[in-house]
Amino acid sequence: MQVSPPDSLKAEIDERVPDLVALRRDLHEHPETAFEEVRTSGIVAQRLRSLGFEVQTGIAQTGVVGLLRGAAAGPDAKTLAIRADMDALPIHELNEIEYRSQLPGKMHACGHDGHTSIALTVADILSRRRADLKGNVKFIFQPAEEIVAGARPMVEAGIMQDVDAVIGLHLISGYPVGRVGVRAGAVFAGADKLRLTVYGKGGHGGMPETTIDPIVISAQIITALQMLISRETSPFHPAVLTIGTIHAGTAGNIVPGEVEMNGTLRYFSVAEQERLVRRIGELAQGIAAAMGGSCTVEAYDSCPPCINDPAITELAYQAALATVGQKKVDTNEDIVTTGGDDMSYFLNTVPGCYFIVGANNPAKDARYPHHHPRFNVDEDALPIAVEMLVRSTLNFF
């Protein structure tokens, strides 16, 4: 097998850009939402098999794993995992582009079509370097990232047992194309869903003295909850608490019996999560009790924060220097997001690094936020992301 020296990498990637872009556009036209990634995972498995990988399908329903065994790997060789997510969102695409979604109400509005085609291109490039490869590379294609339900069952299925480290990336439409953000520590927030149910005593709206009004109790709770952020949370360990829904009542002259509120909690450490969930319960229940009612608080569907390991992050940082040059690498806190990502389940099993690749370019109309019906990425970000993953992998071995 012919083996190319590392500095030919950019040329190898350039050769594959037409296929990379065509694949991304094909996936974009055929978006599949959580656990319905049947066509997508079929393409992934077929491509990995054609490269000679050991392929497992049907993990966590539609997840795919492909193992590339390096021919230069000794008995103690390490295995690096490269993770990509495959799912789209239940959004109706408003972009007028030739490769727009063919499915009404479904759209790749987070860039996972890019992630899947990037990882497949990396698989192709690394497979051609198999003779030189001193370790194994496990490609993980997960379903259902958008509902935070795909990564965890893949980990529970045991796919990380023989893995030593994991890397991955997210394309970001709000971050300039050409730049790469790599940082140790927490980079994506942890996220919990919150449900608060306030119980009072319903009755006639004209005779409030005969009722316990859960709407008034809820108003006090909503206001007081922000005190947990402004007065009890250190500005050096930020957190976000949003109540996004409040539902109660049937008519203006009736005091309802209960109120349901739903919200989200974002944080960057498990210690902060535990403290805030405990304090939300104490505060809400204390206020409700003081006003004659009661309240239940549930924190559920928790997604841990993504925390990057310093040593693996250094490998990705070196890859970024070689890919885009020092002036276009960001390591400061501006690249941290309060968005969540279930990459955290992989990062919690082995050391790893999740970095971001800029995909913003207003000249190409790639400027809308993630999950927006006009979301798009500048496809010039795709080869940068490929180079980052290939270089990080070569650095790891």
Ligand SMILES: [Zn+2]
């Ligand atoms: Zn998303």
Ligand SMILES: [Zn+2]
């Ligand atoms: Zn995403």
